[in-house]
Amino acid sequence: MTATATTSLQAPRRKRRLSAGWALLWLNVLSTFVFLYAPIVVMSIFSFNASRQMQVWMGFTLDWYARMVHDERVRVAAENSLVIALVSTLVSTVIGTLTAMALERTRFRVKRLYEGAMYLPIIVPEIVMAIALLVFFNLSFSWLDRLFGLQLNFGLGTITIAHIAFSFPFVAVVVRARLADFDRTLEQAAQDLGANDWQTFRYVTLPLLMPGIIAGALLAFTLSIDDFVITFFNAGVGSTTLPLEIYGRVRRGITPDVNALSTVMLLASIVLVLGSLAFQRRRAT
Amino acid sequence: MGGFAPLDRPIDVELIDVTKVFDSGVVAVDRVTLQIQQGEFFSLLGPSGCGKTTTLRMIAGFEHPTAGEVRIEGRPMGHTPPFRRNVNTVFQNYALFPHMTVFENVAFGLRMKRVPRDEISRRVREALQLVRLSGFEERYPRQLSGGQQQRVALARALVNRPRVLLLDEPLGALDLKLRKEMQLELKHLQMTVGITFIYVTHDQEEALTMSDRIAVMNAGRVLQVGTPIEIYERPTSRFVADFIGETNFLSGRVDDVERDTATVLVAGNRPVRVRIDEPLSVGSEVTVAVRPEKVQIVPLEAPGADGLLRGRVEEVIYIGTDTFYVVRIDETTTVRVRSQNDRNRLDGGQLLPIGTAVALSWAPDAARVLLD
């Protein structure tokens, strides 16, 4: 009897508290959709709009996608973006992995300092990094010119170096997380079975780190493909990337071809990020 | 088990005055000298933290002695890295490679030594057969039970035909029943392959069951080395007597020495006679150690009852095959007695009730005199 009395007393109160919580939760979900996803959805939808105007829907078409595929400038920009992304990903993955190993496995005098300095690109505003790199390249070029007569200019090279500089710390962070819970007796077991240092790394450490390394690489690739600010400041003639190309077009008015290009980039980024997350979660098999 | 190892076999592993001090200042191993013979099943036995693993890791080459020398097959090891030593280790947590199949795990050592492919597959199959795991080649370690993983670890080490196999509490993670099975299996395996085993354990029963010889360690030092019988029957220190099996300790003073027998006054000046190995001086303070199962207990009222000590039964603990009696000698002294129950009677023979006045006695060479 008493038991039923208490439950019947408590039940409505819990329900009311729950419903208040639910309301807030729904508000949160709703605003997320409105402010975050609605613009993206609208953009994607209008990439199929048969009108040049953004304001009115004139029917479905794939024209803008077809045009994009045949657009010479888009093709060049896409090529540039891919080359930069591939090269910078490759290099930053190697450097990032080695950095993670060094930070996790060795003790050296300025380790703390190095650690802080390395994570700087993750924290500082991108615009600061962009200007800093711009100044750095300018100075280097003038010195190289003065000392060796080397005539260097902004272009794919500078963008690639800039991308490596800001993306390898991200790789290092991801790989380091994987290294932190690495069972070192596995490496000792390999040594015990006759593997030298290189063989131990090649057959035991590297395969077990691979999911982390791939996740880091995918992250670096995404960062590079998407980057605007740093690329903008360190680009030169003929080194337009996709984000720069989109920016250039938007300045002349938002058109469905920009929407189409952005939609494609969005899809590519989503796939890459999901891939990266999947690899980060993957346990050693 | 625990046969005697003949003393004329070549020495496989030798530790000479080996000390290991860690950066933190911990003296993990303290002036340890050991000689381990070829084909021997040698155990390092001691409580947690006494330096067993550290000793093993110095033989494997994962740690280097702060002082002293490790020799394998007579050669000083210095800083020889693990992969250049003819020893293999079975790790406490097995350390199987999770990204490799059972076959690849076992083949690893041979692949590193660039053994031809068909020889690898033959030897891996042999090794898996030896540990009764044929048919498990394609499984991954996480698809195996603890006992099976343990056997993969063994096969992975044995397939290299090392001179010496180092095992760090290899059965520690298994449940009691599987543990007992694996003890016999390991011992059998060792006799089959004839490889020297250096076996770390903190389980005294395990060490007694499997070993040819045992080194008992405490706080980084080796206290006694000997066959299981020597260690059990003739412990040289209070620690060893206490750590291995159960022992009554009676402190007393030497009253008389005549050739190989001493008379020691214990528990309020009662004389007990003890066989001694080394000369003792009259008047020195010593401890008499005697195992519970070596003590005979008879009721005082029995005809011709005589004994070294007299007391009263204070506790009776029946454990099936035997009965433990706790006998109070005086305010400060009790003696535990383990007495076998009468096999021929269903009531286990007559248990002595609590309060019975009893006489305790033992043969002179059943007790030991310990100086510390």
Ligand SMILES: Nc1ncnc2c1ncn2[C@@H]1O[C@H](COP(=O)(O)OP(=O)(O)OP(=O)(O)O)[C@@H](O)[C@H]1O
């Ligand atoms: N790498 C290390 N650095 C500092 N101290 C250590 C290190 N390894 C072991 N020790 C210390 O050395 C002592 C001996 O450790 P060891 O691992 O050899 O003990 P053990 O006999 O194997 O114990 P257990 O039965 O618990 O495995 C311990 O006090 C331990 O804390």
Ligand SMILES: [Mg+2]
């Ligand atoms: Mg240990």
